[in-house]
Amino acid sequence: MNFLKTAILFLILCFGAGCAVTDITSEPPGADVWLNTRYLGQTPMKYKVKQEIGHMNKYKFTAILEGYQRQSKTYYESPTMNVIDVIPSKIHFKLLPLETNGKIEEGRESPDNNAEN
Numbered sequence: 001m002n003f004l005k006t007a008i009l010f011l012i013l014c015f016g017a018g019c020a021v022t023d024i025t026s027e028p029p030g031a032d033v034w035l036n037t038r039y040l041g042q043t044p045m046k047y048k049v050k051q052e053i054g055h056m057n058k059y060k061f062t063a064i065l066e067g068y069q070r071q072s073k074t075y076y077e078s079p080t081m082n083v084i085d086v087i088p089s090k091i092h093f094k095l096l097p098l099e100t101n102g103k104i105e106e107g108r109e110s111p112d113n114n115a116e117n
Contacts, residue, residue: 036058061073
């Protein structure tokens, strides 16, 4: 019986895992985009978000552009929703300029290396 449960779980993980495709843009364009701690590239871009192993995953997108405040958008899975259900087809970041006395962020620094906005 345990073998059967393990086999079913394996099949669900291998074939049930999906992916979501999203267009990521920013205003202004050219922002570095991170998904959790993984660098994805610069806006505008299209990205295929793969289902993470497990359930109740968190997908945190962060946009960083020198001279602008970093911005994050986070999407959470639930017991009844997976990556396909929670990631929108378009993610847009409207970045705000830093104040003249503000700290300028480094463009490709991992978002987890600094405090969140």
